[in-house]
Amino acid sequence: MQEPIDMEILGREAALLLGFALKRASPSDWDYKDLIVRYEREVGFRDLVDGMADGLGLAIIDPGVNAPTTGLAVCCSDRNSPFAPTIDTYQLKVRHDYRPAIPLVHLGVMSYYFPNLQDDEEYSAKPGTPEQVMQHLRSIAVEMQAADRQLDMIPSTLRKAYQLVLDIPEVGEHDADGRKGRTTLLGMVRAVMDQLVETNYLRVSMESTEPVYQPRQIYHLYVRRYAGGTMAKLLEQVRAAADRREVVP
Amino acid sequence: MRRGDRSPCLWDISDEPASEDQEAANALGSSSAVSTDFLASRMKCLYLSYPLQRAASNAESDHHKEWQGINFTYLGLKLIDCVIAKMAPGSTRGATRADVVQQLSESVLAFRPNADDETIGKITDFLIENLIGKDEFHQFQVVAASEAGPTSEPFRVRLIRRTWSEELNAPVYTAEPQAIQLVLSMLDTPTMDAQKANMVILQEHVKRGRLGAALESAQRDALLTQRFEAEISGIIRAVQRDIGVVDYNAGVKPMLDEAHDHAKRVSLERDRIIRDLADQQQRNLDREESVPSEAIRLRQQLEELQSHHLRLTTTILRAGESFLAEQNVQRFRVLAGVVVVNLAEKALYPALGLPLDILDTAWYGFAEPCLGPQIQRLLDHGLIIDKLVVDRGLEAVVKDDDEELTDVEAVMRELSPELENRFRRILLDSVDGREGTRLSSLLNIGRERQLGTKQLYLFALTMLRGLRDYHVERDGVELDDLDLFGDDLVVYRKEQGQDTHASSRATPSDNGEPKHARTD
Numbered sequence: 001m002q003e004p005i006d007m008e009i010l011g012r013e014a015a016l017l018l019g020f021a022l023k024r025a026s027p028s029d030w031d032y033k034d035l036i037v038r039y040e041r042e043v044g045f046r047d048l049v050d051g052m053a054d055g056l057g058l059a060i061i062d063p064g065v066n067a068p069t070t071g072l073a074v075c076c077s078d079r080n081s082p083f084a085p086t087i088d089t090y091q092l093k094v095r096h097d098y099r100p101a102i103p104l105v106h107l108g109v110m111s112y113y114f115p116n117l118q119d120d121e122e123y124s125a126k127p128g129t130p131e132q133v134m135q136h137l138r139s140i141a142v143e144m145q146a147a148d149r150q151l152d153m154i155p156s157t158l159r160k161a162y163q164l165v166l167d168i169p170e171v172g173e174h175d176a177d178g179r180k181g182r183t184t185l186l187g188m189v190r191a192v193m194d195q196l197v198e199t200n201y202l203r204v205s206m207e208s209t210e211p212v213y214q215p216r217q218i219y220h221l222y223v224r225r226y227a228g229g230t231m232a233k234l235l236e237q238v239r240a241a242a243d244r245r246e247v248v249p
Numbered sequence: 250m251r252r253g254d255r256s257p258c259l260w261d262i263s264d265e266p267a268s269e270d271q272e273a274a275n276a277l278g279s280s281s282a283v284s285t286d287f288l289a290s291r292m293k294c295l296y297l298s299y300p301l302q303r304a305a306s307n308a309e310s311d312h313h314k315e316w317q318g319i320n321f322t323y324l325g326l327k328l329i330d331c332v333i334a335k336m337a338p339g340s341t342r343g344a345t346r347a348d349v350v351q352q353l354s355e356s357v358l359a360f361r362p363n364a365d366d367e368t369i370g371k372i373t374d375f376l377i378e379n380l381i382g383k384d385e386f387h388q389f390q391v392v393a394a395s396e397a398g399p400t401s402e403p404f405r406v407r408l409i410r411r412t413w414s415e416e417l418n419a420p421v422y423t424a425e426p427q428a429i430q431l432v433l434s435m436l437d438t439p440t441m442d443a444q445k446a447n448m449v450i451l452q453e454h455v456k457r458g459r460l461g462a463a464l465e466s467a468q469r470d471a472l473l474t475q476r477f478e479a480e481i482s483g484i485i486r487a488v489q490r491d492i493g494v495v496d497y498n499a500g501v502k503p504m505l506d507e508a509h510d511h512a513k514r515v516s517l518e519r520d521r522i523i524r525d526l527a528d529q530q531q532r533n534l535d536r537e538e539s540v541p542s543e544a545i546r547l548r549q550q551l552e553e554l555q556s557h558h559l560r561l562t563t564t565i566l567r568a569g570e571s572f573l574a575e576q577n578v579q580r581f582r583v584l585a586g587v588v589v590v591n592l593a594e595k596a597l598y599p600a601l602g603l604p605l606d607i608l609d610t611a612w613y614g615f616a617e618p619c620l621g622p623q624i625q626r627l628l629d630h631g632l633i634i635d636k637l638v639v640d641r642g643l644e645a646v647v648k649d650d651d652e653e654l655t656d657v658e659a660v661m662r663e664l665s666p667e668l669e670n671r672f673r674r675i676l677l678d679s680v681d682g683r684e685g686t687r688l689s690s691l692l693n694i695g696r697e698r699q700l701g702t703k704q705l706y707l708f709a710l711t712m713l714r715g716l717r718d719y720h721v722e723r724d725g726v727e728l729d730d731l732d733l734f735g736d737d738l739v740v741y742r743k744e745q746g747q748d749t750h751a752s753s754r755a756t757p758s759d760n761g762e763p764k765h766a767r768t769d
Contacts, residue, residue, distance in 0.1 A: 022624055030318070030360075043483045058622055076617050083622035087613060100608045103615035107600050111592045118591050140593075144601055161608045162601040199620060222621060224589055230618040232595035238614075239599060242607045 013038070014049045021060065021072040022083070024200035024218045036067050057081025061226045070123075073222040075230075094191055095183050101164050105185075105192045107231065108137030110223050113215045117228055123220035127212045130190040134170065138185070141165040289393040293404055296389045297431045300408050301325045304379035313375075319360040321376065327356055328376055329432065332409055332424045343414060343421030349373055377422065380409050440480060441511045444473040448518045455522055460543035467550045470519075474554060478561050481508055485568050497572055505568050512562045516555060523551050664711065671700070672708055676719060676740065685739040688712060688721075689728055702732050709733055718743050 017035040027033045038045050040063075053060055059077035063070060076084045094102060112133045113126055141162035148160070168185040193213050196202040201219035204211045305321040331352040335344035344352075353376070354369045361368070386405035393400055408428040414421040438446075447469050454463035484504060526548045530540050590596065603611075664672075675694050680686045688709065695705055712721055721738040728737040 022622060043486055047486065074622055076622050079617070081622065083624065085616045085620045085623045089616065089620065089623060100605075100612040103612050103619055104597075104600055106615075106619035107592070107597045111597045114592060116591075118589050140597065141601055144598070159605040160601070161603045161605055164605055164608070165601065195620070199623070201621075223592075227618045227621075228590050228592050228596060231600070231615065232590045234615060234618065235596060235599045235603070238603065238607060238611045242604055 010045065010048060011052075014045065014052050017049055017072070018053060018056070018058070018074075021074045022058075024073070024216070025071060026216075027068060027071045032071070033068055036063075036072060039072070040067060053077075056083065058083060061222065063221065063225075070217045070221050073218055073226065075222075075226050089195075094188050098164075098168055098183070098188060100161075101168060101185075101188065102192065103231075104161060104165055105133075105137065105189055108140075108189070109133055109192060109196065110227065112136045114220060114223055114228075117224055123215075123217045125214045125216075127214050129210055129212055130186055130193055133193065134186050134189045137165060137189070138170070289391050292389075292391045294434055296387075296391070296404060296406050297408075297427055297434070299387055299389070299406055300380050301329075304376055307379055308372075308375060316372070319357065319372070324353055324356055324372070324376055325380060327353060328373075328380065329408060329424060329428050332422050333429060333432065335421075336423060342416065343412060343423040345414075345417060345419055345421050346373070346377070349377065349422065377409075381411055381422070440473055440476045441508070444470065444477060444511070444515055447473060448515055452518070452522060455525065455547075460541060460547060464543060464547050464550070467547055467554070471550070471554055474558060474561070477508075477512075481505075481561065481565060481568075484508075485564070485571060501572070502569075505565055509562065509565045512558060512565060516558050516562065519551055519555050519558070523548060523555065526551070664707070668704065668707065669711075671698070671704075672711055674698075675708075676742075680719065680740050680742050683741075685722070685741045687726075688736075688738040688740065689730060691740060692730055692733070705732060709735075712738060712740060 013035060016031070017039060020029070020032045020035065025032055027036060039049055040046070050060065053074065054077065057076055057078040058074050058081060061073040061075055063072055078084075112128055144160075144162045145166060165185065168188065169183070171184050171186050193202060196219070197204055197213065200216065201222065202213045202215055204213055206212070301322060304325050308316055308319070308321040328349055331349055332344045335348055336342060350370060350373045353373050354366075357364050357369045357372055364372075386407045389404045389406065390401040391404040393402060406427055407425050408431065409422050409424055411420055412423055413419075447466055451463060451466040451470060454460075454466055484501060526544060530544060530548070533540050600608075600615075675691060675698065679691060679694055691712070692705055692709065695708055700708060712719075719740055719742055721740050723736045723738055726737040728735050
């Protein structure tokens with residue numbers, strides 16, 4: 001009779017750990033920290049957690065040595081994972097035709113917070129406001145536009161993604177702070193950052209009159225060990241497909 | 250058979266005592282059944298930990314909710330360690346309460362960082378109280394197998410006792426020999442060493458003809474082989490799980506080499522014992538003497554173990570191959586293959602440089618790496634109910650502030666006046682007050698008057714919902730229609746002065762005036 005009880009406890013603990021990881025909980029919770037240490041040290045427990053995650057269409061990102069202070073980061077291992085973001089995730093936050101700019105805003109947020117991802121193994125809680133992130137993204141788009149004009153090699157009919165960023169008005173007439181901004185770049189950046197707060201990747205503090213957003217350590221781990229590389233690889237694939245299309249008449 | 254005739258590996262089949270050791274054991278008065286009964290000694294081993302378990306279960310019961318999360322088994326073991334340490338030569342004879350408090354405080358603080366001295370003191374006293382009890386023994390019955398059937402003998406357990414130290418002029422706590430036995434039995438000997446030692450013991454038992462004890466050692470050998478196997482497969486699994494986190498050449502290979510050497514050596518020794526047993530059996534058969542059943546069982550058990558062990562050796566030898574196979578798989582696995590990149594150079598610039606039409610179709614695929622797994626939030630019932638029961642006077646204010654509610658309102662549009670007029674015209678032309686008209690014939694008239702399919706749906710829905718001056722009834726006849734299914738409703742025109750609710754038996758939605766209804 002001992003066996004089923006042990007399995008029950010083990011299963012419960014594995015699910016508890018996955019729950020913590022999905023919530024991007026802070027490992028200041030003793031239970032969470034204990035489970036992370038067990039995940040690192042006990043082969044059987046680790047196999048169980050990995051197996052459960054796999055079944056749910058999730059994968060645990062290799063946490064490196066800092067897991068007990070960072071927490072475990074998870075990603076979707078499968079497009080059909082029940083946890084994969086759906087189109088509804090952005091349903092109400094951003095105007096329909098501006099939605100393709102959402103990943104660009106995400107990349108803007110990532111590169112604003114972690115400009116030297118390759119070298120920075122250590123995480124630093126750099127503060128930032130939506131306005132600063134928006135300016136960062138726009139300045140790169142402006143720079144790319146200027147470079148394209150100088151080279152004058154791109155046909156004017158072929159619009160590029162940075163032009164979408166530049167087309168979206170920075171702030172609206174009645175919406176200077178971008179709070180209702182389904183139609184402004186500042187509003188989109190704010191919507192994306194608020195979503196990252198909801199997802200527990202960023203935290204907001206009211207240092208002055210304006211809310212300041214700071215990345216949590218788990219976001220650094222997630223971007224460094226997964227999101228950055230995966231985005232680069234996906235973009236490479238999309239780019240290659242686009243090039244093939246251009247070659248084939 | 251005389252004792253002098255014995256070969257080095259001989260078991261006794263005569264009525265004489267088996268060996269000097271057996272005689273000695275009997276002389277000491279210990280029951281031979283109990284001394285060789287594996288189960289009885291395990292029962293004793295289990296009972297030794299009873300005081301600890303009782304202390305832990307008392308502490309973790311509902312009476313001490315404030316101590317939840319503190320591991321009292323751990324603290325109990327620490328307490329025993331502390332007491333034993335204070336009994337070491339050159340130190341005072343036993344631990345005082347202050348010693349125990351000092352030793353436990355660090356561990357208590359690890360569980361409860363905010364614990365004050367009073368709490369630590371309380372926890373220590375509780376543990377001491379529970380481990381010592383009333384300075385009495387815990388009494389158990391150990392069941393032992395004997396030829397006459399199971400017999401039980403008493404077994405008493407006490408781990409710690411309180412004595413008075415003349416030297417310190419204070420009460421001190423000392424560990425009983427059973428506590429030391431408990432600690433020793435808990436110390437984990439490395440599996441390979443334990444197996445080597447056990448093999449020597451097994452050889453010795455067989456050599457002296459103690460077959461009962463040899464069987465016990467063989468059983469232990471089986472357990473140790475099982476543990477050894479679990480350890481080896483653990484190492485191999487760790488390699489398979491992520492080759493990136495193990496250094497195969499420096500960490501894993503020496504471990505596997507050692508395991509292989511060990512497996513080889515144990516297997517050779519076991520083989521020697523099996524051969525000796527076989528020779529002896531043959532010798533007995535040659536002399537036309539019977540072979541003891543224990544010897545046959547022992548040989549069978551060892552042979553089974555040996556074949557299992559050979560399979561294990563093969564697994565160890567193939568670990569290198571499985572490492573190479575995993576290396577091939579994992580090096581090219583998507584997740585493991587993700588490298589840390591320069592974000593701006595490898596992701597942001599390429600993304601901003603994508604042709605816009607490509608981004609339009611591909612952007613959704615980027616959502617997952619950007620955001621990660623999402624937990625779908627369920628509807629906030631409280632909020633929904635607040636919105637539904639909101640006072641009509643406040644409705645306008647809420648609507649202004651909430652974009653989502655506006656969207657919902659927009660979906661629930663009223664019928665356009667033109668369409669409603671067309672519906673009413675059909676009803677006016679074809680519905681008789683007393684006779685009533687079937688929905689099917691109304692739908693046919695609608696088709697003749699060029700109503701589209703969607704408009705027909707709306708027409709049927711409007712009938713269900715009810716229009717002013719008309720009511721519908723259901724008589725169980727099914728609708729036979731190309732586009733719709735359900736009841737073939739009968740539509741009546743209300744007589745002058747008829748009560749609105751009088752005919753509300755038709756459908757639940759037909760009670761009262763619809764919000765959108767207008768008069769022509």
